[in-house]
Structures are given as structure tokens and as C-alpha cells.
Amino acid sequence: MIGWVLDCYADMAENRMVTWVRTGQGAVRVIGDVVPRIYVRASKDRLEKLIGDLALIGVRDVSLVRRRTGLGEREREVLSVAVRDYASIQPLAMTIDAWGDHHDHLLYNVDLRMDQRYFLEKGVFSMGMVELPSMTSRDSRLRIDYQVPPLSSVDLRVKTKGVGIPTFDDPIASVAVNDVVLDGPEGSVLEQLQALIREEDPDIIYTDKGDSFYLPYLQRRAAEQGVSLELGRDRGERTSRGKSFFTYGRIVYKPPGHKLRGRVHIDRESSFTFRESGLNGLIELSRLSMIPLQDLSRLSPGSAISAMQVNEAVRTGHVILWKKNRPEDFKTAGALIACDRGGFIYEPRVGVHDGVWEVDFFSLYPSIMVVHNISPETVMCPCCPRSSLTVPELGYHICEKGQGLVPRVLVPILDRRRVYKELRKQGGQRGEMYDQRTKALKWVLVTCFGYTGYRNARFGRIECHESITAFGRDILVRSAELAERRGFDVLHGIVDSLWLRGEGSIASYCEEVSRETEIPLNLEGRYSWIVFLPSISTGVGALNRYYGRFEDGTLKLRGIAVRRRDTPALVEDLQQDMLAHLSGAGDTPSFLELVPSSLEVMDRYVEEVRSGTVDRGRLVLRKSISRKLEEYVQFNDSVAALRQLHDRGFELQPGQSVEYLITDSTSGSSWQRVRAAPFLEGDERYDAEKYVDLVLRGAAELLSPFGRGIHELRARDRERGSKHRQERYV
Structure with missing residues (x-):
């Protein structure tokens, strides 16, 4: 019998692995075993003592084996410790660490996921095809034309009887499974829900706020009613703690995860990867990372790329260090100034420009890692001190003897994304599938670069990060110089993109740059017009705030209110309407002609706000x-x-x-x-003048390069409204 690996988790009580395989006839539960092993590196005397100490506390077995304990290193002797039960892995590791005074014993493979250990040992992977009952793989992670399993799904929605913010104490008003609405006494609703889920037997249950509220709420109501509610195929849930963390300049909160056994619960609201790339994107990353679909939906793309790197390291005989704490190499002040510069930027010319080409490098930073073999073990490797491969500006040498771990992992990802982008152009039903896969891979590639400079990442090293940005600066400068030699005017450039104006052959230019850099330079399109906006604080060109109309009529918007998460619907609608008005222009002169009349759009919004008729939801x-x-x-x-x-x-x-x-x-x-x-009840009065100012700011953001900044628009509004000013609060 053939099926696909749907879910996998450890049964901690029985010390066994449970895998659910989706076959053509339904889901099958498969029991398997894996013996978790941790490894210890220490002096010979300490290892001999450790063998005796471990015998006293009881482990399955210990043995001396040879493994690679670091990237680029040869095999060395380490102690392999087979842990007696799954729950003892961390406590045993902490004990061994303490016996070594927290510095004499280096431990490995301590924090690998249990499903990861099992998949690596069995040679199978999540969403991969297997043969039952042997659990033999009949698939390859790197297949592009893989078959997607026939997954069934339901949508679960819950309404409470509470007013305002729902709480666990609110009785259930109704529960909906797809179009079936269950209501009545709570106990009856819960029993009907369980019966319906068993009857439908879905592989996936979709929710919104399922992790943060609805699944724990249903369990609480079931406990209150004395009902045993099981939404999975197996008994019990797998839960994790909620946490706040800092990423890319902002604080993010991750709610507690509520995962089912044998079924996949996807909370659309809390799953970044699902929101960005849909189910097909999740399946793509699940196969490549070997992380079960349900778990991956709650993890970041960075966790996926980290798992891929670990899998490749284990495949090549490495053990994975626990509590990595590699210090940054010492640098002089001059070296720090040279290294810590980030990507290159050409300051944009504020205002409107027509006939502008936008060209973008294909996955620039990941491509640099592959083309220039950048990996923790290859940058300043001990084996090639006289290497001919060096990093621009920095002088770091790069290994010539072998491909590094990071490039080995990235090559198939880049290849897949390139193929999917081509297949996506064919359109049709499969076009959407390829689009979702492409988006998922894009986020993995983006986070891969960030992880190279993250000190606590398993394979992070700041010199890799510095090398990548140095190559990136060199490539962008060389590309801009070549554009100027060909008669193009460089209007703006940032990290991996250039905006050029001129009548030369853009196709020939892209071909030459691609050939010179070994990284594809692609044409994004030509703008009928594009507006580069000023920085609010300095007035100089903002690095990534612009809007423009391509020659095919589509708009590209970056960094403005309509693209930001905190913008109220009122201001979002305003900018959309103003942009629709301006998009009627086909060149710079006609654009400038439409600027004055675009203020009429703004005036309508101002009047609506002051009339008090705006739906309160649009003001939130x-x-x-x-x-x-x-x-x-x-x-x-x-x-x-x-x-x-x-x-x-x-x-x-x-x-x-x-x-x-x-x-x-x-x-x-x-x-x-x-x-x-x-x-909110819907009839509250609101601060009309505050919202008028938000409208004026939204309009000024688009029109400030044309003498319609916030101060000018406020003055204009005062002049227009001085004759018939209404109440401030409406």
C-alpha cells in the first residue's frame, strides 16, 4: 500500500514514534521506534570517566564512535550515548554538562526534534510517499513533479454568547463545520461536533484564532460540560507555550500552539507561511525541511532553512552542537568600519519620472552564497590561506577545495524556485500551485541570509554575513557603472534592484550583467511613470518608498500607508482611490496634470469624516x-x-x-x-479632526513631491473649512 506521511510525533509515555500515513483509503496509524542518541566530546580521560559515571545512572548503551563535530573538520572520537527514554534527553544532557563544569564536555544532537531523528534514521520525510507497512520511502525530497496527497479539509468556526472580548467562561452560541451550524445546549453541541468530525474525518482542520482562543476554549467548555472532546484521530493534543520575540525591527507574539494528533490543525491567523504561500507552499517546505506540516505551519521560514541545514549536516556525518556560543573574531576599528556596511544604496531622486526600467537580481544574496561558496567553514578556511577567491574590500579568502554546507543546501532551492517561476507563467489551475511554492521558497531564501549573521543560529557566522553584503555592494556598483556606460541614467538602486532611464537595449544590458556576475539580472518591467518619495524626517529620497504605474497599467506600491499593517481602512481606501485617479496618466506631463484634481478625492473623504457618517470599523x-x-x-x-x-x-x-x-x-x-x-457598539462619536488629519497625511504622503505636503494640505483645509467648520466630535 502506498501513502503520504501526514503527521509524526513522539509518544512520550510509550517511547515510540507515531506516524500517520494518508493512503487512498484513508489515514493509517504506524508505530515505529527510534533510539535517541546524544554525543559528547571531551578529553580522553574525561570520556573514560564519563563511561563509568553513565553506567551508574543507567543508559541504554555507550560507545566510542567517530563523527565530525564541526563544519570543515575531520572525524574525531566522541562518546555516543543511547538515551533510555525520550523524556530523559534534556535532563541527561544537563547532567553531563554539569559533570563537565559546563565547559569540559561539549554535547551534540541534544535538541534535535524527535520527528527529525526518526525521519533521518528511516530515510522518509513529511508529505513524502512511502510504502506500507515497511515505511519504505518511494519518493525524493528534491522531486519537482511530486504528487500531492489527496487531503480533505474542513473549516471550523466558533461563536460565543459573550459580549465584547470572548472569554473561556462564555457559553457556546454555535459551532460551524463548513456549512453545518451546530447550536443548542453546550453539551449537545460539543458531542455533535465530535461526531461530525469523526464522520467527515478531515485531514486538515482550518481555523482563525484556533491556537490563541478557539481550541483551548472548546476544551474548557467540554471540561465544564463533562464531555471528552477529541478533534484529532489520536487522543490528546500537543501544546506549546506562547512567546514574544524580536525580529526585523519589531516585537512579534507567537500564541500557544494547539496541535492535533493524526490530523493537521492550521490556524490561518497565526501561520505566517500559510498566509504568504498557502497550503502548497507549506507542503513544499514540509518536504524540503522534513518538518511535519502541522508543526511547520507554526514555525518561521528561518526554522525551515535551519532544519534543511541540519539534515544536510547529519547526512554528511556531522553531529550538531548544543548551546552554540562561538564568539565573533577580533577586528580592529578600521576593519569593523569596512565590514559593517550592509547593502549598497543609490539615493533615489525625489519626484516623478517616466520611461523607467526596473531590473532585479534573482535571489541576489542566496545566489552570492552559491556562486562564491560562502559558508561558515569556507570563509577564511585553514586549508586555503593562499586562495585566489577573495571577498571584495574585506580580503577574506574562501575555500577552493570543496562546496560548503550553505551552498549545498541552497542550490536545489534556487533551482526549484527558478523552475517554478517558469511553470507559473503557464497559468491554469497548476499556475496557482507553482505560485505558492515560489512564494514559500522566496521567504526561505530571504531568511537564509539573515541567519548567516545571527550569532546563535546553528550555522551562523558574522564573517559570512559581511562577505555576502560586500559581494552585493560590489555587484550593484559594477552593474550601475555598466548601465551608465551604456547610456542609462541611474535614478535609484537598493541592494538587489536598479531603476534606470534611457533608450538603450535593456535586454542586452541584463544579459551582460548576468554574464559578468554569474547571477541572473531580470527585467521587472518598464514604468509609464514612477514617484520616488522623500523621507518624512530629512526630506531626502526615502530608500524604499515609492509608487509607480507599469506600461501594462498595473501599479507597484512600496512603503506607503496602503501597504502598512497599522493603516485604518479609511486611509487605505483614500490612497487606493487617489492612486486609481492618478493611474489614468500615461506619462509625467499627464500625471502632473492629474495631481490637482486628485485633491478632490481627498476632499470627499474629509467631508465624509466631518459629516459623522463614516462606519466606525473603517476608523479603527x-x-x-x-x-x-x-x-x-x-x-x-x-x-x-x-x-x-x-x-x-x-x-x-x-x-x-x-x-x-x-x-x-x-x-x-x-x-x-x-x-x-x-x-465598540457602532454609534460612538469619534474625533473628526484627528481623522481629518490622518486623511490629510495619507494624501500628503502621495503628493508631497509636488508641493502638497502635510503643511500645505492643512493650510488648504483651514482655508476651505473656515466658512462652515462643523463640530470636532461627531
Whole structure:
């Protein structure tokens, strides 16, 4: 019998692995075994003593084996320790670490996932095809034309009887599974839900807020009613803690995960990868990373690339260091200045330009890692001190004797993305599938670069990060110089993209750059017009804030309010309408002619706000909080909303978002200044002049290069409204 690996988890009580395989006849439960092993590197005397000490506390077995303990290293003798039961891995490792005074014993393979250990030992992988009952692989992770399993799914929605923010104490109003709505007494609803899930037997259950509220809520209501609720195919759930963490300049909150056994629960709201790339993107990364689909939906693309690197390292005889703490190599002040420069940027020329070409390198930083063999063990390797391969500006030498771990992992990802992008052009039903796979791989490639400079990443090393950006700067400068030699005018350039104006052969230019750099330079398109916006604080060209119209009529928007997560729907609609008006222009002169009349769009929004007829939902602002309420010093709108929630017994964690309506921006009272979104009834008055100012700011963001900045628009509004100013609060 043939099937696909749907789910895999450790049964900690029985010390065995449970794998669910989706066959043509349904899901099959397969029991397997894996003996977890950890490895210890120490002096010969310490290893001999350790063998005796371990015999006293009881482990399955110990043996001396040869393994590679670091990238680029030869095999060395280490102690292999077979752990007696799954739950003992971490405690045993901590004991051995303490016996070595936390520095004499280096431990390996301690924090590998149990499903990862099992898959690596069995030679199978998540969403891969296997033969039953032997669990023999009949698939390859690197296949591009792989068959997707016939997965069934349902959509689970829950309504509570509470008012405002739902709580665990609110009775169930109704539960919906697809189009079937269950209501009535709570106990009956829960029993009907369980019966319906068993009857439908879906492989995937989709929810919104399932992790953060609805699944734990249903379990709480079931406990209150004395009902044993099991939504998985196996008994019990797998839960994880919620946590806040800092990433790419902002605090993010990850809610506790509520994973089912034998079924896949995907919370669309908390799954970044699903939101960005859909189910096909998740399946693609699940196969490549060997992380089960349900687990991967709660992890970042960075976790996927890290797992791929670990899998490749284990495949090549390495053991994986626990508690990595490699210090950065010493550098002089001059070396730090040369190294720590990031990507190259050509300051954009503020204003509108027509006939502009945009060209982008294909996955520039990952491609640099592959073309120039950048990996922790290859940069300044001990084996090639006289290597002819050096990093521009920095002088680091690069290994010539073998391909590094990072390039080996990236080559198939880059190849797959290139193929999928071509297949996507064919359109049709499979076009969407290829598009989702392409998007998933894009995020993996983006995070791969970031992980090279992250000190605590398993295979992170700052010199790799510095080398990649140095090559990137060199490539962009050389490409810009070549463009100028060909008669193009460089209007803007940032990291991996250039905006050029001129009538030369853009195709010939892209071919020459691709040939010179060994990295494909692709034409994104030609703009009828493009507007580069100024920085709000300095007035010089902002690095990544622009909007433009391609010759085919499509718009490209970056960095403006309509693209930001915290923009209220009112301002988003305003910018969309203004852009629709401006997109009627086919060149710079016609664009400039439309600028004055675009203010009429703004005027309509201002009048609507002052009339008091705006739907309150369109005025709600959404702000991400960076700390707990008690840690804020200044009083502002977000703090006022947090205080309201606190007064009603609700606490938000750093990284979560607070939503509110501004009712009186001048008030020092939390309850008068704003109204938190969960407490809105729909007829609240709002601070009309505050929202008028937000409208003016939204318009000024688009028109500031043309003498319509925020100060000019405020003056214009005062002049227009001085004759018939209405109430501030409506």
C-alpha cells in the first residue's frame, strides 16, 4: 500500500514514534521506534570517566564512535550515548554538562526534534510517499513533479454568547463545520461536533484564532460540560507555550500552539507561511525541511532553512552542537568600519519620472552564497590561506577545495524556485500551485541570509554575513557603472534592484550583467511613470518608498500607508482611490496634470469624516505593542486602549496588536481618549479632526513631491473649512 506521511510525533509515555500515513483509503496509524542518541566530546580521560559515571545512572548503551563535530573538520572520537527514554534527553544532557563544569564536555544532537531523528534514521520525510507497512520511502525530497496527497479539509468556526472580548467562561452560541451550524445546549453541541468530525474525518482542520482562543476554549467548555472532546484521530493534543520575540525591527507574539494528533490543525491567523504561500507552499517546505506540516505551519521560514541545514549536516556525518556560543573574531576599528556596511544604496531622486526600467537580481544574496561558496567553514578556511577567491574590500579568502554546507543546501532551492517561476507563467489551475511554492521558497531564501549573521543560529557566522553584503555592494556598483556606460541614467538602486532611464537595449544590458556576475539580472518591467518619495524626517529620497504605474497599467506600491499593517481602512481606501485617479496618466506631463484634481478625492473623504457618517470599523487603528502596560512611561492612544482592556481583565503580550477608535485625542482619560475595538457598539462619536488629519497625511504622503505636503494640505483645509467648520466630535 502506498501513502503520504501526514503527521509524526513522539509518544512520550510509550517511547515510540507515531506516524500517520494518508493512503487512498484513508489515514493509517504506524508505530515505529527510534533510539535517541546524544554525543559528547571531551578529553580522553574525561570520556573514560564519563563511561563509568553513565553506567551508574543507567543508559541504554555507550560507545566510542567517530563523527565530525564541526563544519570543515575531520572525524574525531566522541562518546555516543543511547538515551533510555525520550523524556530523559534534556535532563541527561544537563547532567553531563554539569559533570563537565559546563565547559569540559561539549554535547551534540541534544535538541534535535524527535520527528527529525526518526525521519533521518528511516530515510522518509513529511508529505513524502512511502510504502506500507515497511515505511519504505518511494519518493525524493528534491522531486519537482511530486504528487500531492489527496487531503480533505474542513473549516471550523466558533461563536460565543459573550459580549465584547470572548472569554473561556462564555457559553457556546454555535459551532460551524463548513456549512453545518451546530447550536443548542453546550453539551449537545460539543458531542455533535465530535461526531461530525469523526464522520467527515478531515485531514486538515482550518481555523482563525484556533491556537490563541478557539481550541483551548472548546476544551474548557467540554471540561465544564463533562464531555471528552477529541478533534484529532489520536487522543490528546500537543501544546506549546506562547512567546514574544524580536525580529526585523519589531516585537512579534507567537500564541500557544494547539496541535492535533493524526490530523493537521492550521490556524490561518497565526501561520505566517500559510498566509504568504498557502497550503502548497507549506507542503513544499514540509518536504524540503522534513518538518511535519502541522508543526511547520507554526514555525518561521528561518526554522525551515535551519532544519534543511541540519539534515544536510547529519547526512554528511556531522553531529550538531548544543548551546552554540562561538564568539565573533577580533577586528580592529578600521576593519569593523569596512565590514559593517550592509547593502549598497543609490539615493533615489525625489519626484516623478517616466520611461523607467526596473531590473532585479534573482535571489541576489542566496545566489552570492552559491556562486562564491560562502559558508561558515569556507570563509577564511585553514586549508586555503593562499586562495585566489577573495571577498571584495574585506580580503577574506574562501575555500577552493570543496562546496560548503550553505551552498549545498541552497542550490536545489534556487533551482526549484527558478523552475517554478517558469511553470507559473503557464497559468491554469497548476499556475496557482507553482505560485505558492515560489512564494514559500522566496521567504526561505530571504531568511537564509539573515541567519548567516545571527550569532546563535546553528550555522551562523558574522564573517559570512559581511562577505555576502560586500559581494552585493560590489555587484550593484559594477552593474550601475555598466548601465551608465551604456547610456542609462541611474535614478535609484537598493541592494538587489536598479531603476534606470534611457533608450538603450535593456535586454542586452541584463544579459551582460548576468554574464559578468554569474547571477541572473531580470527585467521587472518598464514604468509609464514612477514617484520616488522623500523621507518624512530629512526630506531626502526615502530608500524604499515609492509608487509607480507599469506600461501594462498595473501599479507597484512600496512603503506607503496602503501597504502598512497599522493603516485604518479609511486611509487605505483614500490612497487606493487617489492612486486609481492618478493611474489614468500615461506619462509625467499627464500625471502632473492629474495631481490637482486628485485633491478632490481627498476632499470627499474629509467631508465624509466631518459629516459623522463614516462606519466606525473603517476608523479603527491597529498598533503593535512592544512592551507590557506597566512598562510604558508615556500616555498615548495605544496605552489608553491597553488600560481599558486591563480594566476589564484582559492583558496583551508584547508583539500582539491593540485596536481602537480615537474618540478624543486631547483627553487624559483612558476611557474618553479612545474606545478599544472589542467594546465598540457602532454609534460612538469619534474625533473628526484627528481623522481629518490622518486623511490629510495619507494624501500628503502621495503628493508631497509636488508641493502638497502635510503643511500645505492643512493650510488648504483651514482655508476651505473656515466658512462652515462643523463640530470636532461627531
